[in-house]
Amino acid sequence: MVVCSGLRRDGDTVQLSWARATYRHFALRRVEGAAVLPSIFVTVAVPTEQGGLLVGRMSRTTAAPGRLQLPGGSMEPPAEAEQLDTEALARHAARELVEETGVDIPVADLRLWTLSRGEHGNIGVYFRAPTQPEARVRERFRATLDAEVSAGREPELCDIVFPRTAADLAVLDGPRVDYLAPILDLHERELLSAG
Numbered sequence: 480m481v482v483c484s485g486l487r488r489d490g491d492t493v494q495l496s497w498a499r500a501t502y503r504h505f506a507l508r509r510v511e512g513a514a515v516l517p518s519i520f521v522t523v524a525v526p527t528e529q530g531g532l533l534v535g536r537m538s539r540t541t542a543a544p545g546r547l548q549l550p551g552g553s554m555e556p557p558a559e560a561e562q563l564d565t566e567a568l569a570r571h572a573a574r575e576l577v578e579e580t581g582v583d584i585p586v587a588d589l590r591l592w593t594l595s596r597g598e599h600g601n602i603g604v605y606f607r608a609p610t611q612p613e614a615r616v617r618e619r620f621r622a623t624l625d626a627e628v629s630a631g632r633e634p635e636l637c638d639i640v641f642p643r644t645a646a647d648l649a650v651l652d653g654p655r656v657d658y659l660a661p662i663l664d665l666h667e668r669e670l671l672s673a674g
Contacts, residue, residue: 486602493594495519495563495602517600521572522551524592524605524662525582527613531641532666535579536653538637545653549605549662550579550636565591572606579636581623582616584608593665595658603658613641643667 485496525533537546552575557567569589577583592607620639627634642648644667645660 486596517597517602519554519602519604520551521554521568521575521604521606522549523572523576523584523589523608524549524666525576525580525584525608525616526610526666527616527641528610529613529641530643530670531613532643532663533580533582533611533616534640534642534659535636536638536640538633538635540633541635543654547640547648547651547653547655547659549656549659550576550582552579554604568604569606572604576608579623579634580616580639581619581626582608582611583619584611593662595661598657605662643670 485494487494487496527533533550534547535550537543537548539545551572554563554568554571557563561567566586569586569591573584573586573589588609589606592605594605595603597603617639620636624634624637640651642651642663645663648655648660648663
């Protein structure tokens, strides 16, 4: 995986320095006083024609069972000769989206949307996909679930929902990632400005 070793902003440009790491660095968070570099994660916000945003619920075999989050994951190091740039981040985000939901969005159609810094200092890189029909997203997700179960594997996401606003989270049970409400607020502002 990739961890953030530096973050610098110069006007509209953000420069992220990174280093390779293993997943065991997450265990250090449980050790009082341990110095831990924040990880970098990528995700894709998939809006639907009905105005919702695709949110997944982590399955029981994951590190965070029942947690609501956007499809995505920790960034993996690029191949030796490749840069960790916006295009590499988008490729990884698109791969995570299709692995977790079955929704296949061409990398060229993803646009860098926003960045966040989470409660552990983790850096979130969010891409926004073009608007999709909710029925198609549900169909692709169901097919992905069925394929995972047929192969004897537990899917990473066990359910999907489509909240429009942060207020919609109040009726959803379970934990959620710290970035979800702010991302839904941003999504709602974009809906209002487009509407």
